[in-house]
Amino acid sequence: MDETGSRLRKRKFAQSYHVDMKQCPISGCDSRGHLMGRFERHFTLAACPIYHNLTPERCKANHEANERLRKDQAAELGKATPHHNTRNQSEVEPSPNQVKYRKKVQKSRENHAAGSSENRKNLPDREDDPGMREPFLNHIASQYDLNLFRQAQALASEGLESELERLHESGLLAQDGSNPDRRIKVIEIGRYEMDTWYSSPYPEEYVQLPKLFICEFCLKFMKSSTILRRHMAKCVWRHPPGDEIYRKGTISVFEVDGKKNKIYSQNLCLLAKLFLDHKTLYYDVEPFLFYVMTEADLTGCHMVGYFSKEKNSFLNYNVSCILTMPQHMRKGFGKMMIDFSYLLSRKEGKTGSPERPLSDLGLLSYRSYWTDIILRYLSTLAASADLVIRDISQETAVHPADIVSTLQALQMLKYWKGKHIILKKQDIIDTWVQKQSKRPAEFASRSIDPTCLKWLPSRQK
Ligand code: ACO
Numbered sequence: 001m002d003e004t005g006s007r008l009r010k011r012k013f014a015q016s017y018h019v020d021m022k023q024c025p026i027s028g029c030d031s032r033g034h035l036m037g038r039f040e041r042h043f044t045l046a047a048c049p050i051y052h053n054l055t056p057e058r059c060k061a062n063h064e065a066n067e068r069l070r071k072d073q074a075a076e077l078g079k080a081t082p083h084h085n086t087r088n089q090s091e092v093e094p095s096p097n098q099v100k101y102r103k104k105v106q107k108s109r110e111n112h113a114a115g116s117s118e119n120r121k122n123l124p125d126r127e128d129d130p131g132m133r134e135p136f137l138n139h140i141a142s143q144y145d146l147n148l149f150r151q152a153q154a155l156a157s158e159g160l161e162s163e164l165e166r167l168h169e170s171g172l173l174a175q176d177g178s179n180p181d182r183r184i185k186v187i188e189i190g191r192y193e194m195d196t197w198y199s200s201p202y203p204e205e206y207v208q209l210p211k212l213f214i215c216e217f218c219l220k221f222m223k224s225s226t227i228l229r230r231h232m233a234k235c236v237w238r239h240p241p242g243d244e245i246y247r248k249g250t251i252s253v254f255e256v257d258g259k260k261n262k263i264y265s266q267n268l269c270l271l272a273k274l275f276l277d278h279k280t281l282y283y284d285v286e287p288f289l290f291y292v293m294t295e296a297d298l299t300g301c302h303m304v305g306y307f308s309k310e311k312n313s314f315l316n317y318n319v320s321c322i323l324t325m326p327q328h329m330r331k332g333f334g335k336m337m338i339d340f341s342y343l344l345s346r347k348e349g350k351t352g353s354p355e356r357p358l359s360d361l362g363l364l365s366y367r368s369y370w371t372d373i374i375l376r377y378l379s380t381l382a383a384s385a386d387l388v389i390r391d392i393s394q395e396t397a398v399h400p401a402d403i404v405s406t407l408q409a410l411q412m413l414k415y416w417k418g419k420h421i422i423l424k425k426q427d428i429i430d431t432w433v434q435k436q437s438k439r440p441a442e443f444a445s446r447s448i449d450p451t452c453l454k455w456l457p458s459r460q461k
Pocket residue numbers: 275276319320321322323324325328329330331332333334335336354355356357358359360361362363364365368
């Protein structure tokens with residue numbers, strides 16, 4: 001890109017992204033008025049009348065006219081045959097007022113279509129300052145459609161400003177209202193609002209937002225709480241897509257095929273990246289399966305976490321990425337999902353291992369899981385029985401290398417005469433048994449019951 005282009009891009013970016021909570025970023029604008037027409041001041045480009053080639057007075061007049069129109073229409077439509085409770089509206093005859101209104105809209109659209117090429121020719125040249133103004137829209141659609149678009153823009157700008165004010169008040173934006181490291185810092189999903197840990201490659205226009213709104217069921221991401229609320233009223237999803245392959249009590253696991261549910265899987269990866277530092281899978285989801293663990297209540301199956309797994313892993317990895325949603329961390333779900341991943345490996349008749357590198361939290365959780373597995377195995381083994389790493393591996397599906405590294409960490413392994421010897425240290429086993437008995441009941445219940453799995457490996461399906 002040439003230098004002018006790059007400068008323009010940077011300025012445009014700075015304007016849409018930098019938010020001074022008192023002053024509109026458009027040069028020459030004194031922050032008077034609001035695109036919505038019913039506020040005295042604005043402070044974002046989205047709500048700036050001048051940016052939209054309007055004046056504060058025009059916005060106010062538009063708002064008043066729209067309000068009058070809305071009232072008239074409501075009154076007119078109110079006279080129509082009641083139809084709100086009718087399931088099949090197409091069977092209901094429209095009232096004369098409705099027919100009249102429809103014709104008016106059609107006419108407005110036809111008039112526009114007839115003169116559209118002429119209209120486009122008349123568009124003024126906007127090379128004066130393209131980053132500072134919206135292109136003229138007056139002739140690109142019918143007056144009716146343009147009005148609708150303007151109303152939607154105004155509503156969105158109102159939502160954006162009130163959200164920014166709220167974040168500013170709660171101290172989530174810097175002093176000048178900016179979002180300096182260009183990453184989504186806060187998300188709202190389901191009943192939770194949470195800080196994120198890392199950046200994630202959401203589309204450019206979303207990365208600039210201080211907060212992202214996500215549907216907890218279909219994982220669609222949105223720009224404002226108003227849009228999310230509207231979406232939630234329409235969204236029919238109440239659980240992840242794919243097959244429910246495990247259910248015990250309120251806990252379920254859904255197997256989601258990245259090929260069959262591409263958008264969901266991509267959205268899941270984008271969401272996960274907000275809490276994962278090093279993984280790079282976002283768009284190429286087709287070679288993966290996603291195992292989403294949920295907890296059910298009367299409103300639906302709420303995601304507690306997930307792990308992804310390559311359909312054909314050359315290195316026999318049985319987990320590619322694993323995440324517990326932050327609101328559910330440290331309650332035993334991570335180890336439950338790890339256990340589930342090994343259960344699938346056992347069904348496949350394979351040993352498995354998580355993809356490297358592991359994050360710090362990943363290593364902590366795997367180390368704890370492998371320790372549990374090994375010490376449980378040792379605690380149930382007859383005193384006289386031989387300890388063979390291959391046997392532990394075959395029974396648990398944990399890869400021998402992970403068993404060796406865990407035994408080493410426990411200082412229970414000795415290398416003697418070219419062979420690894422396991423030292424069965426009874427004090428370590430006793431301490432572990434004691435720790436298990438003291439775990440809170442809710443943790444103890446967070447275990448996988450292999451009899452509740454309804455699943456066959458893909459080669460047997
Ligand atoms: N500090 C200290 N110990 C911790 C912490 C922590 N913050 N978090 C978990 N642990 C320990 C727990 O104490 C537990 O050990 P214990 O049973 O011996 O007490 C063990 O780790 C597992 O705890 P869970 O509650 O089962 O795990 P959780 O549900 O919190 O999930 C996970 C663990 C998935 C790693 C979670 O922390 C997470 O999603 N982190 C962000 C994403 C990430 O780093 N994923 C792993 C990347 S590596 C990979 O994908 C292969």
